[in-house]
Amino acid sequence: MATPRSLILDLFGDYLRYTDAEVRLGHLTSLLGDFGVAPATVRVTLSRLRREGWFTSRREGRETVYTLSDEMLGVLDEGRRRIFAPPAVAWDGGWTMVIYQLSEAERAERDELRKRLAWLGFGSLSTSTWLAPGERTAEVDALDAVRRTDRVDVLRCRSRGLEHDRDLARRCWDLDDLATQYDAFVAQHRDLEGRAGDLTGADALVARTDLIATFRHFPFLDPRLPEQVRPDGWPGEEAHRLFADVHRRLGPPAREHVAAVVGRSIESPDV
Numbered sequence: 193m194a195t196p197r198s199l200i201l202d203l204f205g206d207y208l209r210y211t212d213a214e215v216r217l218g219h220l221t222s223l224l225g226d227f228g229v230a231p232a233t234v235r236v237t238l239s240r241l242r243r244e245g246w247f248t249s250r251r252e253g254r255e256t257v258y259t260l261s262d263e264m265l266g267v268l269d270e271g272r273r274r275i276f277a278p279p280a281v282a283w284d285g286g287w288t289m290v291i292y293q294l295s296e297a298e299r300a301e302r303d304e305l306r307k308r309l310a311w312l313g314f315g316s317l318s319t320s321t322w323l324a325p326g327e328r329t330a331e332v333d334a335l336d337a338v339r340r341t342d343r344v345d346v347l348r349c350r351s352r353g354l355e356h357d358r359d360l361a362r363r364c365w366d367l368d369d370l371a372t373q374y375d376a377f378v379a380q381h382r383d384l385e386g387r388a389g390d391l392t393g394a395d396a397l398v399a400r401t402d403l404i405a406t407f408r409h410f411p412f413l414d415p416r417l418p419e420q421v422r423p424d425g426w427p428g429e430e431a432h433r434l435f436a437d438v439h440r441r442l443g444p445p446a447r448e449h450v451a452a453v454v455g456r457s458i459e460s461p462d463v
Contacts, residue, residue: 194405196229196237202401204260205268207450210460214259216252219454226394227401274311274411275404279432281313281326283418286350287360288328290314291321293343305337305344313415315364323364325418354420361421370413374427377406378434385434388441396445403442407435 194202203223208215221234238258241247247258260268290309294302306316312331314322329346338344351357361367384399391399414428422428447458 194227194402196224196233197241198405199224199227199229199401200237200241201264201268202405203450204264205272206400206404207447207458207460208454209260209265209268210458211454211456212259213265214257215454217256217258220258222453223397223450226398271408271411275408276436277411277416279414279416279428280419280422281416283325283420284327285357286326286348287357288314288324288326288332289317289321289347289349290323290332291345291347292341293320294341298341301337301341305335308335308337311412315361315415317360317364323360324415325421357421358423361415361417365415365417367423371423371427373413374410374431377410377431378427380406381434381438385438388438391442392445393449396442397449400439400442400446403435403438407431 200220203220204213204215208220217235217238220238221231224234225231238247238249242249242258245261246264247260249256249258251257292302292305294305306322309322309324309332312324312328314324314328317323327348329348332338332344332346338346351360381403384403388399410428410431419426443460447460451458
């Protein structure tokens with residue numbers, strides 16, 4: 193089950209960011225009540241998130257209004273781009289390779305670089321060598337972890353052929369486990385695809401939020417490999433199609449429900 197923290201971020205990501213990125217405490221308490229979150233838990237969670245820099249707050253009469261920070265808006269923008277990105281990248285047959293030489297004393301810098309490379313869709317070929325399909329040098333060069341050192345080399349390369357490309361993909365990513373997770377997602381939400389047109393109000397909001405909460409970890413795991421390199425029968429395409437279709441179809445009733453609670457129109461996009 194999603195935590196109150198993640199539910200708040202999901203509600204802002206799909207709806208409340210389009211109401212000037214702010215919401216009254218009473219309205220957010222009502223929305224989280226649809227998910228079974230108690231009012232006391234909402235207040236405690238918001239207080240913690242404000243201390244962590246997620247929100248600023250102000251008083252309007254007897255009501256507290258929470259406004260999402262610019263930094264968290266940036267997080268939402270980046271996450272949305274990844275979640276709704278096409279399931280495969282365009283491919284010129286080449287790879288971008290990152291090789292770094294960071295010592296044990298530089299563990300924090302090394303861990304930061306690995307985390308950012310994984311976010312960009314790179315996979316670990318060996319401890320200090322990472323690969324991603326296509327031209328990715330500009331993205332790597334823009335990383336703060338790369339700018340702070342001269343011991344990171346970014347190269348363009350090609351393999352010996354398509355079978356070698358497929359072998360590299362299998363070595364860099366656990367594609368079997370990822371396929372299993374995609375299959376489980378499709379099986380779990382196939383029934384929702386059939387019922388999406390019948391859901392209204394809070395039911396639509398809860399179903400749509402659960403859908404995105406279940407799907408959003410895939411961009412951290414899936415390198416969006418080119419079709420030529422992916423295993424045969426790759427289930428990621430079906431999972432992406434199902435997610436996008438159900439998310440789009442549940443959009444109007446979910447937005448209508450949120451708009452009724454907060455008293456403002458919601459003009460959020462479906463993708």
